[in-house]
Amino acid sequence: MLFGAHVSSGGGITNAIGRAADLGCEALQIFTQSSRQWRATNHPEELLAAYRSEAAAAGIAYSLCHAIYFINLASTDPDVAAKSRLALATTVGVAARIGADTCFHVGSHLGAGLDATLANIVDGISPALDALGDDEWLLLENSAGAGDTIGRDIDELARVVAAVDHPRVGLCIDTCHIFVSGVDIREAAIVDSLLDDVDRRVGLHRLRALHVNDAAAKLGSNRDRHANMLEGEIGERMGVLLSHPALAHLPAILETPGPEGKGSDAEEVRRLRATHANGASARQLNGARDESDER
Ligand SMILES: [Zn+2]
Ligand SMILES: [Zn+2]
Structure with missing residues (x-):
């Protein structure tokens, strides 16, 4: 597993590399433009060109670009739809230059239902697919399930992935x-069935990254409130998911508030690693116990 955190790319996109390395990361996530503006950032050519080698030198093996929150590919408002298409494609274009995957929130169907807006979504993603690099992926992020947000469960994400029909x-x-939308990932059997679901409906090879955040709100509350590692409703049980063998190769990226609300710090990354390690030893112990039960 590659452990990482969302970091600022302020002052130049390559600045994110040193910030992540200082936290002890092997993976990072950035915004490629201000997350609260439609306007794109103009990245200097030399920084884009330098990114891959600087990341490799700093031990950053995986980068993920998070598209802005305003994006709503399901919008029937032509202005919002056009801006959303452009913003997503622009981020994917920057990601292609630096060898990063892109993740984004599909948006909200605003009461129309997913079926009614699926064609808009497919259409809205298409410029991003044109901008996608040969090795990079475009990732749909599951939503917390509030209001009419799309991606509240694997079924909705699977329908979008199937409709878009692209290998990456x-x-x-x-x-x-996933927790606040009602999946109790503290339980090993539920994690197993979640991943079975992903495998059956989407294909496990299409699950490319994890955002690791504890939840400040209750199971099934649909409230998107991230908590620091070990300080929310999931707590130490985050290790159940983190240590699942099917996820061992994935980047696990923190988006936690951090102790001062300024983002994940080195202690958060340390807790992430420790929670993974503890989950893995609990899993081994349980495995050994199961074997001795069989004897
Ligand atoms: Zn997100
Ligand atoms: Zn997230």
């Missing part, structure tokens, strides 16, 4: 979002 469109699962 996949999923990023956010642990806080």
